[in-house]
Amino acid sequence: MGLIGNVIYFAFHPIQLRSIIQWKVWHNPPHERNEKDDTETQKACFKFLDLTSRSFSTVIKELHPELLLPVTVFYLVLRGLDTIEDDTSIPLETKEPLLRNFKDFLEQDGWNFTGNRPEEKDRELLVQFQSIIAEYKNMKPAYKAIVKDITDKMGNGMADYCVKAATEDASVKTVEEYDLYCYYVAGLVGDGLTRLFVEAGFGNPALLKRPELHKSMGLFLQKTNIIRDIREDYDDERRFWPKEIWSKHVDNFEDLFKPEYKEAALNCNSEMILNALEHAEECLFYLAGLREQSVFNFCAIPQAMAIATLELCFRNYAMFQRNVKITKGDACELMVQSTQNLNVLCDTFRRLTRAIHKKNTPKDPNFLKISIVCGKIEKFIETIFPTQKAEDAQRRVKGELSRDELEKRKAEAENKSDVYFLLAIMGVIIFLVAGVMLVAAWALGARFDLAWQEIRSGNFRPPAITHKEL
Amino acid sequence: MSEGNILASKKVVVSGGTGFVGAATVRSLAEKHPGCAITILDQSPPRAQHALPEKVDFVRVDVNSMSEVSKALQMIKPDVVIHTAGVVPHLADRFGRRLEREVWKTNVQGTKNMLDAAVESGVEAFIYTSTCCVTTDDMRFPYPNINEAWPTSPASLIYGESKAAAEALVLQASSSKMVTCALRPSVLFGPGDYQLIPSIHACIAKYETWFIIGDGFNLWDVTHVSNVADAHVLAAENLMTSRTAAGEAFFIQNNEPITFRDFCLAIWAHFGHVPSFEVHIPEALAYVAGLVCEWATWATRSSTTLSRGSVRDACAMRYACGDKAKFILGYEPRIGIEEGIRLSCEVSKDPTLHPGTHSFPSFHSSYCLFDVK
Numbered sequence: 001m002g003l004i005g006n007v008i009y010f011a012f013h014p015i016q017l018r019s020i021i022q023w024k025v026w027h028n029p030p031h032e033r034n035e036k037d038d039t040e041t042q043k044a045c046f047k048f049l050d051l052t053s054r055s056f057s058t059v060i061k062e063l064h065p066e067l068l069l070p071v072t073v074f075y076l077v078l079r080g081l082d083t084i085e086d087d088t089s090i091p092l093e094t095k096e097p098l099l100r101n102f103k104d105f106l107e108q109d110g111w112n113f114t115g116n117r118p119e120e121k122d123r124e125l126l127v128q129f130q131s132i133i134a135e136y137k138n139m140k141p142a143y144k145a146i147v148k149d150i151t152d153k154m155g156n157g158m159a160d161y162c163v164k165a166a167t168e169d170a171s172v173k174t175v176e177e178y179d180l181y182c183y184y185v186a187g188l189v190g191d192g193l194t195r196l197f198v199e200a201g202f203g204n205p206a207l208l209k210r211p212e213l214h215k216s217m218g219l220f221l222q223k224t225n226i227i228r229d230i231r232e233d234y235d236d237e238r239r240f241w242p243k244e245i246w247s248k249h250v251d252n253f254e255d256l257f258k259p260e261y262k263e264a265a266l267n268c269n270s271e272m273i274l275n276a277l278e279h280a281e282e283c284l285f286y287l288a289g290l291r292e293q294s295v296f297n298f299c300a301i302p303q304a305m306a307i308a309t310l311e312l313c314f315r316n317y318a319m320f321q322r323n324v325k326i327t328k329g330d331a332c333e334l335m336v337q338s339t340q341n342l343n344v345l346c347d348t349f350r351r352l353t354r355a356i357h358k359k360n361t362p363k364d365p366n367f368l369k370i371s372i373v374c375g376k377i378e379k380f381i382e383t384i385f386p387t388q389k390a391e392d393a394q395r396r397v398k399g400e401l402s403r404d405e406l407e408k409r410k411a412e413a414e415n416k417s418d419v420y421f422l423l424a425i426m427g428v429i430i431f432l433v434a435g436v437m438l439v440a441a442w443a444l445g446a447r448f449d450l451a452w453q454e455i456r457s458g459n460f461r462p463p464a465i466t467h468k469e470l
Numbered sequence: 471m472s473e474g475n476i477l478a479s480k481k482v483v484v485s486g487g488t489g490f491v492g493a494a495t496v497r498s499l500a501e502k503h504p505g506c507a508i509t510i511l512d513q514s515p516p517r518a519q520h521a522l523p524e525k526v527d528f529v530r531v532d533v534n535s536m537s538e539v540s541k542a543l544q545m546i547k548p549d550v551v552i553h554t555a556g557v558v559p560h561l562a563d564r565f566g567r568r569l570e571r572e573v574w575k576t577n578v579q580g581t582k583n584m585l586d587a588a589v590e591s592g593v594e595a596f597i598y599t600s601t602c603c604v605t606t607d608d609m610r611f612p613y614p615n616i617n618e619a620w621p622t623s624p625a626s627l628i629y630g631e632s633k634a635a636a637e638a639l640v641l642q643a644s645s646s647k648m649v650t651c652a653l654r655p656s657v658l659f660g661p662g663d664y665q666l667i668p669s670i671h672a673c674i675a676k677y678e679t680w681f682i683i684g685d686g687f688n689l690w691d692v693t694h695v696s697n698v699a700d701a702h703v704l705a706a707e708n709l710m711t712s713r714t715a716a717g718e719a720f721f722i723q724n725n726e727p728i729t730f731r732d733f734c735l736a737i738w739a740h741f742g743h744v745p746s747f748e749v750h751i752p753e754a755l756a757y758v759a760g761l762v763c764e765w766a767t768w769a770t771r772s773s774t775t776l777s778r779g780s781v782r783d784a785c786a787m788r789y790a791c792g793d794k795a796k797f798i799l800g801y802e803p804r805i806g807i808e809e810g811i812r813l814s815c816e817v818s819k820d821p822t823l824h825p826g827t828h829s830f831p832s833f834h835s836s837y838c839l840f841d842v843k
Contacts, residue, residue, distance in 0.1 A: 363739070379727050
């Protein structure tokens with residue numbers, strides 16, 4: 001969309017423009033970064049962060065300085081793994097040991113990898129991997145251990161998958177396999193990040209005792225991406241939708257994209273979205289355990305984007321024809337809403353859940369299940385942020401005023417006395433100013449005595465002055 | 471808790487046991503505790519639509535008669551009494567005061583009779599089937615995610631008022647000799663339900679399926695009857711063992727809050743009907759229409775379909791948190807809404823199982839029904 005296109009678009013969508021402006025003008029990063037002090041290797045890390053990630057680089061760069069580099073390095077290391085796994089030109093016998101030993105390369109000064117095919121998108125990251133290793137080595141030992149452990153697990157998970165893909169059918173069949181796949185690509189990241197947050201004192205240690213919570217955080221994002229990218233993945237000959245789900249609606253996966261199976265495709269899509277929505281409650285629960293604003297923003301923004309994406313995809317046939325995306329304006333609005341606090345974010349979740357609920361149709365075989373999962377999300381939000389309390393209801397039955405109402409009355413009374421006080425001050429000021437003016441006029445020779453006499457004799461207007469002709 | 475020997479060779483009396491909740495409770499009890507001896511007290515003999523297990527005694531008793539109740543309990547000498555008998559006014563009389571005396575007599579005096587007779591005959595545990603309406607019938611307020619700390623309302627509708635008064639009697643009567651508790655289920659459905667699902671089904675024929683009053687986002691609780699039956703059995707087990715539920719009330723529901731609109735849509739879809747369009751009627755407008763209908767009803771002395779009360783019912787936010795029942799009684803709903811609807815609709819579709827003699831209330835807004843005597 002060129003400039004003119006943009007102008008026309010925003011002329012008809014002023015609210016979108018307003019959201020973008022609001023975000024750009026009013027968003028202050030909780031922690032500003034001073035780029036001048038960065039070392040060469042740090043600069044390289046941030047450069048690669050920008051190159052490899054569109055969505056995460058902003059939120060990562062606003063993180064608390066304590067976690068800024070650990071999270072950046074963590075992200076880039078996993079990205080490096082991903083780049084090796086994605087490259088189909090690397091033969092299995094080279095790829096498997098690379099993936100399995102990747103955790104050890106982190107400890108080897110100057111290690112890099114130039115074996116990627118030239119067209120591989122993030123090839124450059126591995127070519128200059130020594131910068132990332134240098135920063136890894138500067139990290140606190142506790143953070144290093146976490147990054148290394150997750151790299152180990154993910155590398156082995158990927159290697160297993162590659163071996164399986166080479167020897168047998170690796171397509172995702174059951175919902176269990178689907179969950180496992182998502183766990184390896186996203187759930188593990190949630191695991192590592194949670195440990196980093198808790199280590200830094202920014203997350204409630206209880207989060208580590210409830211691993212299903214961070215697992216849900218990762219799975220919710222990954223499943224949303226898999227749902228949204230169905231067309232793109234299909235065109236690239238990749239399939240992540242589990243057979244257990246799609247086979248209920250169509251006989252062949254390809255049928256999802258044929259116009260004659262439109263209803264079946266939409267129902268299948270609903271079931272996928274239902275499967276993802278089951279994580280929403282636990283995501284909100286997880287976010288309640290974060291104690292630092294930049295960490296909250298970092299986690300909350302992707303979650304808000306995910307539920308908005310699900311809302312966009314729900315009962316939307318366009319996603320089988322092309323790649324659908326939330327608009328930039330909506331994204332900015334979501335970012336504003338997810339960088340305040342959990343209460344505001346919950347309002348966003350409720351709004352989007354209701355929007356999904358509204359599009360739900362009884363023609364869908366999963367109609368009732370979707371309705372129930374939406375109800376459960378709403379109930380959960382009500383549990384953490386009750387709109388009413390039992391004590392208020394008790395008081396209501398007894399006819400007493402609640403504390404809020406009492407406070408309101410008190411505030412009203414205070415307001416009233418404030419108003420009287422302001423009026424009194426105004427009176428005093430007017431009196432003083434008038435006095436000063438009268439004294440000044442008298443000093444300059446005004447004749448108040450004459451004026452007074454005139455007024456008493458009934459002449460309120462000055463006598464008409466008639467100019468004699470010159 | 472689930473061992474079958476807690477109630478083995480114990481005697482259990484279920485009042486209202488031939489009714490909707492009563493019969494389900496008897497079935498659940500007989501299934502889980504085959505060793506216990508069950509006696510039903512009811513003024514109506516067993517009915518076809520509420521199936522009962524074979525090995526159950528029946529005594530014909532009117533709970534309004536202290537002498538009958540007392541005689542029956544003295545004769546049986548039960549260990550546990552489950553008091554489900556009560557009267558639920560039909561929708562047409564839900565919002566009025568016409569049946570006030572009758573409802574109070576059965577629900578409050580009948581409960582007092584049962585309580586007194588139970589104490590007299592040395593009963594150990596007394597379980598009362600209350601209702602969520604003890605709180606939610608006060609229609610001035612929304613009830614999102616309420617729990618047992620919320621007050622019961624002394625001034626609401628005749629049904630809620632009478633059940634609240636009876637529940638208070640039951641809970642106050644809890645002592646070391648006889649422990650009591652009260653269960654508060656929400657709107658019920660399930661096999662033998664001749665009001666909720668049939669009347670929702672009837673909307674299709676009356677072209678009422680297109681209209682949505684209010685925003686349609688207000689969540690409700692519904693309860694499958696076999697779940698509330700399970701809760702009664704769990705309560706009996708608790709009161710006969712740890713007694714942690716003594717003197718307590720519990721909200722019982724499916725723990726799947728759902729908009730009432732969606733509940734109806736799901737049922738209609740089972741009968742192959744999907745509304746082709748939807749008309750949203752703002753709550754305020756419907757409220758005025760309800761008022762007009764009430765005048766018309768009053769003028770023509772017919773029975774009302776739409777009223778201010780039914781509009782408020784349809785737009786109300788009413789669902790409860792199930793944590794207390796879960797932690798104290800160990801209650802979890804066994805039959806989910808989806809399965810419950812499927813089972814119920816299959817029964818409704820089968821003409822041989824469908825008692826066709828009842829007339830159904832025409833407007834589907836509120837059903838706080840347990841057991842109609």
